[in-house]
Amino acid sequence: MVHDPFKQASSARTLSAPPSANDYMKDIVFRAFAYFCASAIILLVVYIVFEIGSEALPAIKTHGLGFITGTTWDANKGEFGVLPEIWGTLYSALIALVIGGVFGVGIAIFLTQSFVHAKLELVFRTTIELLAAIPSVVYGLWGIYVLIPLLRPGALWLHETFDWVPLFSTELSGPGLAPAALVLAIMILPTVAAISVDAFKRIPYRVKEAAYGMGATKWEVILKVMLPTASSGILAGLVLGFGRALGETMALAMLIGNVNNISFSLFSPANTLASLLASTFPEAGDIEVQALMYAALVLLVITFIVNVAGLAIQQYTMRKFEGKK
Amino acid sequence: MTSLSDTGEFIAKKYEPKGPVVLDCQVNNIYYGDFRAVRDSHIPIEKNKVTGFIGPSGCGKSTVLRSMNRMNDLIDSFRFDGSIQYHSNDIYGKKIDPVVVRRYIGMVFQLPNPFSMSIYDNVAFGLRLNGYKGDEEEMVVKALKRAAIWDDVKDKLKNSGLSLSGGQQQRLCIARAIATEPDVLLMDEPCSALDPIATRQVEELMVELKEHYSVALVTHNMQQATRVADVTAFLGVDISKGGRTGYLVEMDDTHKIFEDPQQKLTQQYIRGEFS
Numbered sequence: 001m002v003h004d005p006f007k008q009a010s011s012a013r014t015l016s017a018p019p020s021a022n023d024y025m026k027d028i029v030f031r032a033f034a035y036f037c038a039s040a041i042i043l044l045v046v047y048i049v050f051e052i053g054s055e056a057l058p059a060i061k062t063h064g065l066g067f068i069t070g071t072t073w074d075a076n077k078g079e080f081g082v083l084p085e086i087w088g089t090l091y092s093a094l095i096a097l098v099i100g101g102v103f104g105v106g107i108a109i110f111l112t113q114s115f116v117h118a119k120l121e122l123v124f125r126t127t128i129e130l131l132a133a134i135p136s137v138v139y140g141l142w143g144i145y146v147l148i149p150l151l152r153p154g155a156l157w158l159h160e161t162f163d164w165v166p167l168f169s170t171e172l173s174g175p176g177l178a179p180a181a182l183v184l185a186i187m188i189l190p191t192v193a194a195i196s197v198d199a200f201k202r203i204p205y206r207v208k209e210a211a212y213g214m215g216a217t218k219w220e221v222i223l224k225v226m227l228p229t230a231s232s233g234i235l236a237g238l239v240l241g242f243g244r245a246l247g248e249t250m251a252l253a254m255l256i257g258n259v260n261n262i263s264f265s266l267f268s269p270a271n272t273l274a275s276l277l278a279s280t281f282p283e284a285g286d287i288e289v290q291a292l293m294y295a296a297l298v299l300l301v302i303t304f305i306v307n308v309a310g311l312a313i314q315q316y317t318m319r320k321f322e323g324k325k
Numbered sequence: 326m327t328s329l330s331d332t333g334e335f336i337a338k339k340y341e342p343k344g345p346v347v348l349d350c351q352v353n354n355i356y357y358g359d360f361r362a363v364r365d366s367h368i369p370i371e372k373n374k375v376t377g378f379i380g381p382s383g384c385g386k387s388t389v390l391r392s393m394n395r396m397n398d399l400i401d402s403f404r405f406d407g408s409i410q411y412h413s414n415d416i417y418g419k420k421i422d423p424v425v426v427r428r429y430i431g432m433v434f435q436l437p438n439p440f441s442m443s444i445y446d447n448v449a450f451g452l453r454l455n456g457y458k459g460d461e462e463e464m465v466v467k468a469l470k471r472a473a474i475w476d477d478v479k480d481k482l483k484n485s486g487l488s489l490s491g492g493q494q495q496r497l498c499i500a501r502a503i504a505t506e507p508d509v510l511l512m513d514e515p516c517s518a519l520d521p522i523a524t525r526q527v528e529e530l531m532v533e534l535k536e537h538y539s540v541a542l543v544t545h546n547m548q549q550a551t552r553v554a555d556v557t558a559f560l561g562v563d564i565s566k567g568g569r570t571g572y573l574v575e576m577d578d579t580h581k582i583f584e585d586p587q588q589k590l591t592q593q594y595i596r597g598e599f600s
Contacts, residue, residue, distance in 0.1 A: 210438035210498070212399060214451050215428030224450070229441040321441035323488025 049300065056293035067294055073260055073276070075284070080291040082298060084260040088270035089302065092177055092256065093245035095266070096184030100245075101238050103185070104192025108234075111193075112200035113222055125197070132190035140254030143183045144175075148255075151179055155267050172267035175257035181266070183251050188241035195240065199233020200226060232318045239310030246303050249274040273299040335563075336365050338587070340556075340576035347372040347509055347539045348393055348430075349410035355388055358402035362388050366573035368558050370509065370541050375531055377554030377579065378543040381599060384560040385571025386543045387435075390511050393541060394430035395423035411509075428455060431507030435514040437494035439486030439501070444469075444478050447486040447497055451505040464504055471533070472500035473526035492523045499527065503534065510534060512542045516549065528553045547595065550579060557582040559591045 004018040059067070063080055070081015107128060111121050155172035162168045172178060203226060211225040227234075257269025258279055273295055284292060348370035355363040363385035370376045370393070378386040388397065395416060397403040408415045416426045431451075439447050448465045457464065465482075469475040474496035478489070486497055495518050502510060512531070516524040531540050531553045544550050550557050558576040562569055575588045586592045593599060 204438070206434060206436055206438040207440065209396065209399065210434065210440065213394070213396060213427060213432040213434065214454060214501070215424055215426075215431075216454055217424050220454060224454075225440050319485070320443075321485055321487075323441075323485030 049297075052293050052296050052300070056290060056297050059287075059290035059294040063291070063294065067291070068298065071260060071262065073280075073291075075288045078287060080288075080294075082273065082276070082295050084262050085271050085273045085276050085295065086298065086302070087262045088177070088256065089246055089272040089274070089299070092181045092184060092252065092270065092272060093242055095177070095181035096188055096245040097238060097242045099182070099185035100188040100192055100241055104189050104237065104241070105196050105234055107189075107193045108196030108200055109222055109226075111197055113218070113226065125194075128190050128193050131186060132194075136187070136248065136250040137254070139183050139187060140251040143179050143251060143255040147179045147182060148172075148174060151182075159267060166264035167266050170263065170265040170268040174269075175255050176267050176269045177256065177263075178266040180252050180256040180270075180272075183255055184245045184248055187248060187251065188244050191244060192234075192237045192241045195237030196230065196234045199230040199237070202233065203229050228321050231321060232314050235310065235314045235317060239307060239314070242306055242310070243303055246306060247274055247299070249278045253278045273302075335572065335574075337367070337573040337575055339367060340369065340558075342369045342371050344374065345372045346370065347411065348541070349408075350389065350393060351407045351409070352389060352392070352405075353407040354404075355385065355392060355397075355406070356402075356404040357400065361568060361570045363560075363571045364563075366558075366560065366571075368573060368576060370539055371556060372539050373535050373537075374555040375535050375540045375542055375553050377550040377557040378541070378560065379545075379547060379550050379557060379594070380560035380571070380574075381562055381594065383569055383571065384562045386558075386560050387513050388571070389560070390513055390541055390543050391432075393509070393511055394427045394432055396427070396432060398423050428505070429507055430509045430511060431502040431505065433495075433499050433502045433510065433512045433515045435517055437491055437498050437518060439489070439494050439497050441485060441487055443483050444486050444489070444497060445482040448500050448504050450501060455505050457505070465500075468500040468504035469497075471503060471530060472496045473523070473530060474500060492519045495519055496523060496527065499530065507538065509539045509541065512540060514543050514545055517545065524549070547583075551583055554579045559586075559588075559594065561590050561594075 002018045002021060002024070007014075007017070010016070059080070063070070067081060068086065069083055070079065071083050072079050072081055073085075074080075107124070110116065111124055116124065152172055155168075155178060158168045159171050207225065207229060208221065211221040216224065252272050253275040256271060256275055258271050258275060259269040261268055261270050263270070277292055277296060277299075280288065280292060346369040350366075350368045350370065352363055352366045352368070354361060354365075366389065368376075368378075368389065378390060380386050391397045392405055393409060393416075397405070405417055407417075409417060411426070411430070414421065416430075440450065442450075445465055448468050449461055452461055452464055466475065469478060474493055477493055478484075478497070481488075486494065489497060495515065499515065516527055519527060528549065531542065534540055535555075542550075542554060544554075555578065556576065557579045559574045559582060560571050561574040562571050575582060575586060575591045577587075582591065583595055586595060
């Protein structure tokens, strides 16, 4: 029986009644279910990390931190180092983030700041979201057969004209960082654009009104008011996009060249952690698999750090611009 | 002009301004799409005076006010038929850019709408926009003081404007609007989110502002109109024939409107028989 000392005491005619035992039951069941779902996710993450960690343990013992600073991956000599892969992962993801970020935010501004009619906006949005539905392997194929031949003349010209610039210091001989990063940029574009669009749409109309009311031009309204207001949401999109770029595997394995090479050049082949894993696993022996597990762990840690850092920056902008604690 | 669905014949007696007029607002019709929001209202805003707009909900007083700095241009279906003379130019003239109009005719909105930036930057926003070359900090402090919010924020100018309470936010918005010292200030129920003390401070500010500028004030609070407005325009709503079209019923000196209204509708509204 539910404890209710008020029923008798209050006026006899009141219709107020306490929640029934059944109502309380539903409350408890739902709460338990929510706790279960939330803890299941945490358990799963812990389990994955633990499993990969224990598989990688022999390799961690053998190679130690030298694994992270080593530059050769040679299964025959038992030498394993992933510095070029770490470099390639971060470098390609960063280029993709810059290109995808600029275009993604640009598209979001174009779609939300009344540049286009609502119907046309829907067409644009759907098309961009369609980009997210294209499988990674299709991007890889498109990259090999369309993008690389397309890039080659331009890359050659850049290399010949500006070969003193580190970015263009080598020739594009086929697969390489530039096509890989460009495809990555296209792949993260929908994420960045969609989340930025939402961030802009969340801004109350009265903020826009205030900005126009001050006598700001459209450009000033967007740059000085709308962008800072949407910045925490846009950052969330950028972090998600960057995370996706870090972990993207198939298209990169097809396009980046899989060469252990640390170079600033956009046209030199390189390698990424995810691509290393995908292309090496099928033929790896026991020792090499342990090293690959170690590499997977490194990738996990990088992704984790990026996400935490992203969250911290987001919190900072929220405090700075929105006054949220 | 009697096109579309004319909902009434009444046209208010022309108000004869006693001093110079800064905004001579002649509304023939204001439409939102097919909806006729306001008709036939001549409302001159006099220089160095506070002109109050009162009237029941939906009478178009905000619409008229927002037409005076072309804020309504943000709404696609908005159409203004008439003229608003400002320093012998029609602000709805073909060659006039609404952006320029809004730099001279500032606005304070009903709901506080500070930008997501620091308190200081909020107030400096207009100064930077207008390319102000003088001492920015001095102007910001001056505006904050005049808007009666300086004491609340002087130690936290770097905090976000959104970290303030609702009433403080509104006074911040007032500071932002007056920092550039606009020629005319339009205030759309600026005190509806304020407590009585802040309301009194803002009212004092309006009275102070009119020494140098001109103020147009929409208010739902008749006491406020009697306290600060020199001239009051009463707008009514015509709901005959199913429409809801606002129109000017009577405009005169505030004491005349409240003590000796000429129109029956004004009398009823003043007595609180409808709102």
